[in-house]
Amino acid sequence: MTLARLRLAAQVLAVVIVVALFGLLAWKLTQGESEVTAQLDRGGSPAAPAFTLERLDGKGELEFASLRGKAVVLNFWASWCGPCKDETPLLQEGWKRWQDKGVVFVGVDVKDFRGDARAFLARYGVTYPNVYDGKGSTVGRYGVTGFPETYFVDAAGNVRSRIAGPVEDAAELDAGIERALAPA
């Protein structure tokens, strides 16, 4: 192999490495960016990312797609999150009012200990289904920026609105649900 060929091979290799690193950077950036929040901010109704997660009540797994046909109040929370403690009774109360009207409440416990999550649900008497996402696999895809955060999904599986931070009162919760129930 001549020096010129060796130099050419080294240059090609360097370009390949740089392109690969840029690819890795682009992949990482797109992983961190949520299409859901971006589309919501533009006034759109993005499809709610699918997930299948372990239920905290021990009844196997919950597949989000199985809820198609009903409006879903999807609440991201953690037992160590202070505002979640204030919000949970409001959600439980909302669940009682809406469960017979084609609305499902689902809690997603994120980055938490299972035991702590179960104790939290028992302490606040939560009866709507809750799933466990200790690794936080749903956080990036939904664009959750903090806890708690609530998404309102319509019967077609599209996110209609979200509340970043705690739901303040029943009126705010009901407004989100009514948007999810309204025709597209």
Added chain:
Amino acid sequence: MRLVALALAALVLAAPAAASEERPTAAELESELVCPVCESTLDTSNAPVALRMKAFIRARIAAGDTKSEIKAALVDQFGSSVLAVPPKRGFELIAWLLPLAGLALGVVAVGLLAWHWSRGRGGDEPPEADTPLDPALERRLDDELARFDP
């Protein structure tokens, strides 16, 4: 004799590692684990989940768990991203192999280049001219050199 000395040295080095595995301290575990929310090591984080993890670590140490058992319990809850140093298996192995592969590639590239450069110099023999000098230029060169002759 030399073998005995080597074995003793190995034992001396291995003893602290074994002690750390069997009787870990909270401080060392907190420096080897990452808060899943703020993504800094537990020893530098006061996030609520980090405080909860620290309490968990202390409880498990008190219960007599080994370092590996405590880490495994936390990975089971939060995933392998809580480990400050990626495990040497599966996809995370890439984090260990890529720098080594890069280093090896660099050494090979530098070695090859050095070898080619040293071959290109061709020892003590003067390099042969590929093309003869232009007669006018040769004359001018002779004149210039003649000026420096004593």
